[in-house]
Amino acid sequence: MKAAKRLDDLGMSKIRLLSAKAQEMRAQGRQMYMFTMGQPDFATPRYIIDACEKALEDGFTTYPAYEGPLVFRQAVCDKYERDNGLKFDPKQVISTCGAAQAAYLVLTSFLDPEDEVLVPNPMYNIYENIAGVCGAKAVKYSLREENDFQIDLDEFKSLITDKTKMIVICSPNNPIGGVLTKENLEGVAEIVADKDILICSDEIYERLVYDGTKAVSPASIPSLRDKTIIINGFSKAFSMTGWRVGYIITPEQYFEKLYVHTGLQVSGIPAFVLQAAAVALNDEEKYNTVEKMRVEFEERRNYFVGEINKTKHFSCKMPKGAFYIFMNIKKTGMTSEEFVDWLVENYGIVMVTGTIFGSEGEGFVRISYASSMDDIQAACKILHEADKALDK
Ligand SMILES: Cc1ncc(COP(=O)(O)O)c(C=O)c1O
Incomplete structure (x- = not known):
């Protein structure tokens, strides 16, 4: 077959x-x-392993809610308020099996055959592959060394068509380690201001920045706030690659479809892992x-x-x-x-x-x-x- x-x-x-x-x-x-x-x-830091052991002993071994428990979703909101100055409601958060499933969930929930999604070139290639599975076309925008790995806004603008449904942004980026400036993202915001286009912002590396650089979330640009779905996770900053835990933060209007769809994909993330992930965020400053x-x-x-x-x-x-x-x-x-x-x-x-x-x-x-x-x-x-x- x-x-x-x-x-x-x-x-x-x-x-x-x-x-x-x-x-x-x-x-x-x-x-x-x-x-x-x-x-x-x-x-993985000891305090997170201890929290996981405790969660297992406390009986967090049954089916989790698809979106994860409130303690986890609240911890995500508190983290974004603390680190990124962005206020979200736990009703906007859904736990995922790493950022990888988050990407699968977001793209497969919005892309129809023939739709176009703008993805960076170069870029960790799951986004292009997932777009392909949807029958959608990944249209590449360049991040070039001579341009300090920033988005070339003229090229970017020329790639947007009536079929463009989504733009993937990843900053800091894999494989180049480039971080987009606020000005560069504001340029993107201007281009999409009057368009019905979603931003899928992969922020998995946002805590790993150097020389005093700060990663800017597109969601912090007012006109992009309601257009942006954030993807993040624990693999990189917390050294938790094997735990397979991440999350999305979505404008509330998309929550229901994403919730039902993730139920079909993974039926929730292990309950004890989510308890430990909440502790990872809540106690991070302490450790x-x-x-x-x-x-x-x-x-x-x-x-x-x-x-x-x-x-x-x-x-x-x-x-x-x-x-x-x-x-x-x-x-x-x-x-x-x-x-x-x-x-x-x-x-x-x-x-x-x-x-x-x-x-x-x-x-x-x-x-x-x-x-x-x-x-x-x-x-x-x-x-x-x-x-x-x-x-x-
Ligand atoms: C840009 C980017 N997004 C997502 C992922 C997937 O991360 P996770 O381990 O949370 O699934 C990776 C992993 O390398 C990545 O580089």
Whole structure:
């Protein structure tokens, strides 16, 4: 039996395939340095694990409400008020199985065949794939290095048509680590002001920002407030990738459909996980764990970027957020795919091909610095050797 036609364009995740190949080489005894996975290398903070154990003992083991308990939704609202200065009502919040299901829920709830959705190029590619499953068209807007990874508003405006139903914004962005400025987002707001277009704002990296940068939510721009559905989660800032917990915050008018639809997709998120996630948010300031991890990421970023920019053939902008460096390899004369293969085979360093994230990724590779400083230092030494070898 052939799978449904709408799945025709779906293939295995190339990042996972690349990681599997590197693991295989490691199993054969090769020393490998992996900078592929967008997964913090820290343990989940102890106070969250304790809260989960307590929740299990307290009997939070039955079916949860589809949208999650009030304690969780209130914790999300309190977090947005505290960190982002945005007031929401718990009636606007729905728990999800990570930001990934949140993206699936939002896109599949609004996109019909032939609709168009604007997505960044480059971008973590679930959005394009989910649009494809809906039979909708992902129209790419560029985030280019020479434009400091900001939205080119002229290009952006030219891509909007009568079929545009949604715009995906992701700041800080995966794979480039770029953070959109308030002015840039205000430019977007102006363009969509008189249009019936939804903004889907992926804010999964909003706590991981550096050099005093603040990630601005489109929802904080008054004219976008009622057009924006926020996606966020616990995987990155709280190092909770395996817990599979996230949420959306939606204008109230969309709540009912999203609630019913998520019921069909996941029937709620494990009750004990939601209790622990609420504690993660409520007690965060007390334990300061997000900040401790953020500071460590910032140190690694500074070191890695410094070393890359000492080389002759590689360069990068200082990324303002997330834990990715988008390294320019154009001076090597190789395509991004050739470079990744060359580096893996000859030097045991694994990075992700930029083109996985869209055509704007050609000439770039993504480095995740969610790896130990020891690995980063060892890999940078090897990277200098690779750089010298390119001279020969
Ligand atoms: C931009 C972006 N959105 C969503 C996700 C999914 O995150 P989660 O683990 O919460 O499903 C990722 C994961 O890498 C991501 O980079």
